[in-house]
Amino acid sequence: MERYLDPYEEALYAIFRFMFGLAFMFHGTQKLFGWPGDARAAELLSLRGLAGVIEVSGGALVALGLWAGWAALLASGTMAVAYFLRHAPDGFWPIINRGELAVLYCFAFLSIAARGSGRYSLERRFHGVVRNA
Secondary structure, eight states: OHHHHGGGHHHHHHHHHHHHHHHHHHHHHHHHHOTTTTOOOOOTTSHHHHHHHHHHHHHHHHHHTSSHHHHHHHHHHHHHHHIIIIIGGGOSSHHHHTOHHHHHHHHHHHHHHHHOSOSSSHHHHHHOOOSOO
């Protein structure tokens, strides 16, 4: 399977990075603006508001591939903090404390942080700086 997908590796990574960043961004828009859905918007000067700002800005940067490594590292740390503040008090195991999404975001963002923006990114287009491409 790996040999079959090798020619598409960079394109698939770009699609993954874009969709993952976009999904994360929607968590932030829900916190900050109550959209999508009809959630109550958080106060900007609160821990939830700060998380929303990081989710919107970090998700957008990751999706576009602009400083994606740094944005993903910050997002990964944010998800680690979210896990330990919100989920871990309800039990250690993510399946028990409903923290699976926080754990998955944390480690996927850590992976993006290690790889960087990739070949198909705004960073490459504007700066010509890409790791592993």
